[in-house]
Amino acid sequence: MTRKLIGVVIFIISVIFVLILNSNIGSIPSIGKLLSPSHGFWSNIDIQENKGKQVEINAIHGKVTIIYDENHIPHIFADNEEDLYYAQGYVMAQDRLWQMEFITYVASGRLTELVGEKALELDRYHRRIGLKKSAEESIALLTNDPLTKAPITSFTQGVNAFIKKAKRGYLPIEYKLLGYQPQEWQPINSALLLKYMANDLTGTDNDIEYTNALKKFGREIFDILYPDYPASPDPIIPIGTPFHFIPLQAPLKPANASLNPNEKVAMYKNPIKPFLPQRGLGSNNWVVSGSKTSSGMPILCNDPHLSLSFPSIWYEMQLNAPGINVYGVTLPGSPGIVIGYNEHIAWGVTNAGMDVRDWYTVETDASNEKYLIGNKWEIFEKINETYKVKGSKNHSETIKWTKIGPIVYDSQFDTKRNKLDLVMSWTALKPSNDLKTFLLLNKAKNHQDYLKALDEYWCPGQNFVYADLENNIAIKEQGRFWIRYPEQGKFIQNLKDANVKNILNYFIPNQQNPYILNPERGFASSANQIPVDKNYPYYILGFQYENYRNRRINEVLTQSKDITIDDMKNLQYDNLSIHAREALPIMLPFVKNTTNEQGKEIIQKLTKWNYITNYDSDAPSYFYKWWAYFETLAWDELKKTDEADFIYPESYTSINIMKNHPNFPLFDIEGTNKNETLQDVLNISFDSTIAYFNRHPEQKEFRFFKNTSISHLAQIDAFSKKNIKIGGYAGIVNATSSRWGASVRLIIDFSNGKIQGYGMYPGGQSGNPGSNAYDTFVEAWTDGKYYRHHFYKNIHDAINNLKEEK
Numbered sequence: 001m002t003r004k005l006i007g008v009v010i011f012i013i014s015v016i017f018v019l020i021l022n023s024n025i026g027s028i029p030s031i032g033k034l035l036s037p038s039h040g041f042w043s044n045i046d047i048q049e050n051k052g053k054q055v056e057i058n059a060i061h062g063k064v065t066i067i068y069d070e071n072h073i074p075h076i077f078a079d080n081e082e083d084l085y086y087a088q089g090y091v092m093a094q095d096r097l098w099q100m101e102f103i104t105y106v107a108s109g110r111l112t113e114l115v116g117e118k119a120l121e122l123d124r125y126h127r128r129i130g131l132k133k134s135a136e137e138s139i140a141l142l143t144n145d146p147l148t149k150a151p152i153t154s155f156t157q158g159v160n161a162f163i164k165k166a167k168r169g170y171l172p173i174e175y176k177l178l179g180y181q182p183q184e185w186q187p188i189n190s191a192l193l194l195k196y197m198a199n200d201l202t203g204t205d206n207d208i209e210y211t212n213a214l215k216k217f218g219r220e221i222f223d224i225l226y227p228d229y230p231a232s233p234d235p236i237i238p239i240g241t242p243f244h245f246i247p248l249q250a251p252l253k254p255a256n257a258s259l260n261p262n263e264k265v266a267m268y269k270n271p272i273k274p275f276l277p278q279r280g281l282g283s284n285n286w287v288v289s290g291s292k293t294s295s296g297m298p299i300l301c302n303d304p305h306l307s308l309s310f311p312s313i314w315y316e317m318q319l320n321a322p323g324i325n326v327y328g329v330t331l332p333g334s335p336g337i338v339i340g341y342n343e344h345i346a347w348g349v350t351n352a353g354m355d356v357r358d359w360y361t362v363e364t365d366a367s368n369e370k371y372l373i374g375n376k377w378e379i380f381e382k383i384n385e386t387y388k389v390k391g392s393k394n395h396s397e398t399i400k401w402t403k404i405g406p407i408v409y410d411s412q413f414d415t416k417r418n419k420l421d422l423v424m425s426w427t428a429l430k431p432s433n434d435l436k437t438f439l440l441l442n443k444a445k446n447h448q449d450y451l452k453a454l455d456e457y458w459c460p461g462q463n464f465v466y467a468d469l470e471n472n473i474a475i476k477e478q479g480r481f482w483i484r485y486p487e488q489g490k491f492i493q494n495l496k497d498a499n500v501k502n503i504l505n506y507f508i509p510n511q512q513n514p515y516i517l518n519p520e521r522g523f524a525s526s527a528n529q530i531p532v533d534k535n536y537p538y539y540i541l542g543f544q545y546e547n548y549r550n551r552r553i554n555e556v557l558t559q560s561k562d563i564t565i566d567d568m569k570n571l572q573y574d575n576l577s578i579h580a581r582e583a584l585p586i587m588l589p590f591v592k593n594t595t596n597e598q599g600k601e602i603i604q605k606l607t608k609w610n611y612i613t614n615y616d617s618d619a620p621s622y623f624y625k626w627w628a629y630f631e632t633l634a635w636d637e638l639k640k641t642d643e644a645d646f647i648y649p650e651s652y653t654s655i656n657i658m659k660n661h662p663n664f665p666l667f668d669i670e671g672t673n674k675n676e677t678l679q680d681v682l683n684i685s686f687d688s689t690i691a692y693f694n695r696h697p698e699q700k701e702f703r704f705f706k707n708t709s710i711s712h713l714a715q716i717d718a719f720s721k722k723n724i725k726i727g728g729y730a731g732i733v734n735a736t737s738s739r740w741g742a743s744v745r746l747i748i749d750f751s752n753g754k755i756q757g758y759g760m761y762p763g764g765q766s767g768n769p770g771s772n773a774y775d776t777f778v779e780a781w782t783d784g785k786y787y788r789h790h791f792y793k794n795i796h797d798a799i800n801n802l803k804e805e806k
Helices: 003-021 031-035 041-045 081-107 112-128 131-144 146-166 173-178 187-202 207-217 219-225 435-443 447-454 500-505 549-559 565-572 578-591 597-608 619-634 651-660 678-695 702-706 778-783 795-805
Strands: 054-058 063-068 074-077 282-288 299-307 315-321 324-330 339-342 345-351 357-361 370-373 376-379 381-387 395-401 407-409 422-426 462-468 473-478 515-517 523-526 740-742 745-749 756-760
Touching: 063 081, 063 795, 074 081, 074 795, 081 112, 081 131, 081 146, 081 173, 081 187, 081 315, 081 324, 112 131, 112 381, 112 395, 112 407, 131 146, 131 187, 146 187, 146 435, 207 219, 207 357, 219 651, 282 345, 282 462, 282 473, 282 549, 299 339, 299 345, 299 462, 299 565, 324 435, 339 435, 339 745, 345 447, 345 745, 395 407, 435 447, 447 462, 447 473, 462 523, 473 523, 523 549, 549 565, 565 745, 578 597, 578 619, 578 651, 578 678, 597 619, 597 678, 619 651, 619 678, 619 702
Parallel strands: 074 315
Antiparallel strands: 054 063, 063 074, 282 299, 282 523, 299 740, 299 745, 315 324, 324 339, 339 345, 345 462, 357 422, 370 376, 381 395, 407 422, 462 473, 473 515, 745 756
């Protein structure tokens, strides 16, 4: 079937989809307009492809040349940086305009303008946590700093140049389906994008759930369920590494800060749960020194795990002008390169997982105009917000701000919960210029430049892995992390006990953040695990630390020598489940006496299983379903209720409890007359697993069980792909679950004294479903087939290579 015919089918399905599912969000554009050959869907099908072409555009000061390679990846060559970023904005908008703008609608709390009342609660949440306010305050930093002002200004001009052209003809199909026009791009949109990513990666915490659990179960049980350190940690900075600095003193713990588990206080409900980023987000990165590679030079690898979506999260390109030559991926809507390499260094990122969001109860005076903070009464700052709701009347509200952050929960937003206002303090709310870090990395030439660039970085905290042509490797966890007293931020605190100065300005110094250069073991790695051991002098609090992928990566790298690019490709697609390898030897003996024939078959398959989660295997389906039933039953006391929210312990903690606390009181199932044990829980959950696969035999094959899908941002099925044939799962190096996975895979090789990159990602360069470049790399991403980057030293090399390919 031709791409044009596919486009026609997509169009018909999409119109039906919009008419049926979105009929309550306002007027639908007329079919006549959608069928217009010059302005409707046909213009999206017939858009000119630039693959393998040389294109010139007029920029601010002169012409810019863009070479599109065979993968539709643009290589931009300009005579100056203003023209370079202008062209980047133009090219990016040409491929991803709707995606760029849609994300800014989400981040600024304006989705109701597009889809109506159904998005009102999400919009209110995003404004209440301060994304829009923080972006407005941050843009002043970006536009006042000479290093970021010119790039963001020129980028904005380039985007608007394309918008002006697009309004005369081509517009992405989503504008036509939703019936609206793009607005003029503003510099604040790029700031909104960065704040949205901060929310995606740090906008979660366990304060409410931990507070509820401590109140309900007491200290002894709580500490077993939620330890600060895993039982078998493998931190980013190797265990035993000395820290050669004098730490700053932790703040004193307020005398009345400790929770009294026996106090009969109402539990907390978390009404914003549906809006929080999904748990399981993470990434892998590692760098191997020349002492362990076949070439004698470093290899750096990175695969950030994010939502699998169309258009793809990343946009790949090369930027070349006097003083800069950089290749990699960036976020649509932001200038520069976020992950990549230049002629001297390479870098990659994973999420730090540090808890940088705290919650406080707040006491107000009788007038409700003042609040108590640090035993001093202060007047609320009030911000009036109006939401324009498509197809309905506008909604208005007033959001109250304290000196440390907004009241997110109150009687306006949460009428079902107990009447306690909760204030949120979050490091992402502080004005920051995180873009500066990436622009500096784009031009960095050595290790000192790398450290200098990271000094500018604020939030979301990231693990920056590094390599250079001088055979240096390094990793540093960078962000602004509070200096805390033990367990500060783990539970809901009282604002009257808060030290405003500490909350706003008392952070671990950059030079004391976890960091190592040229480690003795010959590699550095991170996979969202705890960054340090207990020798680190500061209290570390994470909202969700990984403890499987990191150990598997380190296990393989420790055992490896003479490492090649192919070895690194295999490691990025490693499907071994340490979770299963550690859980099943404990679980299987408890069910060995089953008399059920299908149960015997499942036990046999799990016993012989090598813990590799290939997509066509059935053992992974059996294990992960059994584990899900086990968790639900073992931790039934932690299920959500109308009054309170709780959280399950990490799976590696559950394994530790099974192993070392077999008589743990929570194994007793609520609502029965029997005092159940671990034996009972495992047998009942195993019986449920047998019954499940009797009802759903088609889900025995792992790919049908997990149903890996890449969905369109607007949830348009016709623009999505489902049931992709790929192995892996959460907690596995190839961390591909139902909706989450490696959003890009990069391998950067330093052999032969020059840098060469390889990669792929689950999508394509274009956001247009009618384009051949919409899903170019999905098959390669599924099969583990990397393409070689074209990293040109100058425009002449690019033009000559283009001629050779033709």
